[in-house]
Amino acid sequence: MNLFSLAGQVAVVTGSTRGIGKAVAMMFAAQGAKVVVSSRKADACAAVVNEITAAGGTAIAIPANMSDMAAVENLAKETERQLGPVSILVCNAAVNPVYGPMSKVDDRAFEKVMTTNVGANLKLINLLSPGMAGTGGGSIILLSSVVAFAGSRNIGAYAVSKAADIQLVRNFAIELGPQNIRVNAIAPGLIATDFATVLWEGPAGKAFAAKTPLGRLGEPDDIAGVALFLASKAAKFVTGQCIVADGGVLQQDPF
Numbered sequence: 404m405n406l407f408s409l410a411g412q413v414a415v416v417t418g419s420t421r422g423i424g425k426a427v428a429m430m431f432a433a434q435g436a437k438v439v440v441s442s443r444k445a446d447a448c449a450a451v452v453n454e455i456t457a458a459g460g461t462a463i464a465i466p467a468n469m470s471d472m473a474a475v476e477n478l479a480k481e482t483e484r485q486l487g488p489v490s491i492l493v494c495n496a497a498v499n500p501v502y503g504p505m506s507k508v509d510d511r512a513f514e515k516v517m518t519t520n521v522g523a524n525l526k527l528i529n530l531l532s533p534g535m536a537g538t539g540g541g542s543i544i545l546l547s548s549v550v551a552f553a554g555s556r557n558i559g560a561y562a563v564s565k566a567a568d569i570q571l572v573r574n575f576a577i578e579l580g581p582q583n584i585r586v587n588a589i590a591p592g593l594i595a596t597d598f599a600t601v602l603w604e605g606p607a608g609k610a611f612a613a614k615t616p617l618g619r620l621g622e623p624d625d626i627a628g629v630a631l632f633l634a635s636k637a638a639k640f641v642t643g644q645c646i647v648a649d650g651g652v653l654q655q656d657p658f
Contacts, residue, residue: 406635406636406637407434407631407632407635407636407637408434408435408635408636409431409434409435409436409491409631409634409635410434410435410436411435412435412436412437412490412491412541412634413436413437413439413482413486413487413488413489413490413491414428414431414436414437414438414439414489414490414491414492414493414634415438415439415441415478415482415489415491415492415493415527415531416428416431416438416439416440416441416493416495417441417442417467417469417478417493417494417495417496417523417527418441418442418469418495418496418497419438419440419441419442419448419451419493419495420440420442420444420447420448420450420451421442421447421596421597422594422596422597422623423495423546423591423594423596423623423626423627424442424493424495424496425451425623426622426623426624426626426627427493427495427623427626427627427630427631428440428451428455428462429451429454429455429458429460429627430624430627430628430630430631431491431493431630431631431634432455432458432460432461432462433458433460434631434635436461436491436634437461437462437463437486438455438460438461438462438463439462439463439464439465439478439482439486439489440452440455440462440463440464440465441464441465441466441467441478441496442466442467442496443466443467443468444466445464445466448464448465448466449464451464452464463485463486465477465478465481465482465485469496469498469519469523470498470515470518470519470523472518472522472523472526475523475526475527475530476526476530478527479527479530479531480530482531483531483534487534488531488534488535488537488538489531489534489535489541490535490538490540490541490542491541491542491543491544491634492527492528492531492535492541492542492543492544493544493546493630493634494523494524494527494528494543494544494545494546494568495546496519496523497519497520497546497561497564497565498515498516498519498520499516499558499560499561500512500515500516501516501558501560501561502557502558503557504556504557504559505559505560508559508560512560513560516560516561516563516564517560517563517564517567520561520564520565520567520568521564521567521568521571524545524568524571525571528543528571528575528586532575532579532582532584535582535584536579536582536583536584539583540582540583540584540585541583541584541585542584542585542586542587542633542634542635542638543575543579543584543585543586543587544586544587544588544589544630544633544634545568545569545571545572545586545587545588545589546568546588546589546591546626547565547566547568547569547572547588547589547590547645548561548562548565548590548591549590549591549592549647549649549652549653550562550565551565551566551568551569551590551645552566552590552647552653553653565590568588569588569590569645571586572586572587572588572643572644572645573643576642576643577643580642580643585633585638585639585641585642586642586643587633587638587641587642587643587644587645587646588644588645588646589626589629589630589633589645589646589648590645590646590647590648590649591621591625591626591648591649592615592621592647592648592649592650592652592653593608593611593615593620593621593649593652594620594621594622594623594625594626595608595620595621595622595623596623608620614652614655615649615650615651615652616650616651616652616654616655617650617651618650619650620650621648621649621650625648626648629646629648633646
């Protein structure tokens with residue numbers, strides 16, 4: 404038995420036109436899932452769908468801006484209309500419009516961070532979990548971050564949202580467990596993506612890699628592999644957890 408096969412399953416991956424989200428979508432499709440590719444831009448979604456189909460996979464594009472609750476509702480509705488009930492949901496889309504101390508974060512920016520990074524996840528889970536339960540269960544995966552476990556000088560609002568996502572996981576693991584729906588999070592360390600360019604590019608990134616126990620920055624596929632595990636039968640008794648995939652950064656010797 405192939406524990407990691409996703410054949411016959413429908414997977415929604417938000418923020419899946421680049422970086423970690425794209426890597427997850429590509430890996431899930433390679434394992435047989437029918438993947439819904441979603442991000443703000445329709446042309447970017449179509450490009451990833453074309454990559455997946457060219458590789459022999461199955462995917463459709465449903466663009467959605469996760470800061471727009473009407474778009475979130477449409478994503479859920481169109482997914483079920485076109486492909487049927489979802490068995491895997493990966494909430495990866497996130498924003499971080501402010502780089503600097505929390506004292507510089509205005510109300511509008513904070514609201515956008517919390518709405519996109521937490522509120523949209525809450526809404527998607529509530530919209531898609533009934534259909535998931537009706538087919539016997541499934542897996543929900545939220546992308547958190549290692550900053551959820553520490554203070555941050557420059558991305559504090561983002562850190563607050565990612566800590567909240569871990570609490571969503573705990574709550575929904577309890578609520579949805581009786582329906583055989585598993586809910587987990589992944590907390591990546593520093594991953595070499597466009598989203599995190601300001602953190603890893605140049606000398607700062609090299610210094611960060613040097614102090615990481617594995618001696619390198621993460622790549623999107625490093626996180627996609629963890630997502631595949633959590634989505635698959637290999638993790639059928641895993642729920643309410645946050646798996647840290649950071650190359651060992653949180654285990655550094657403080658001295």
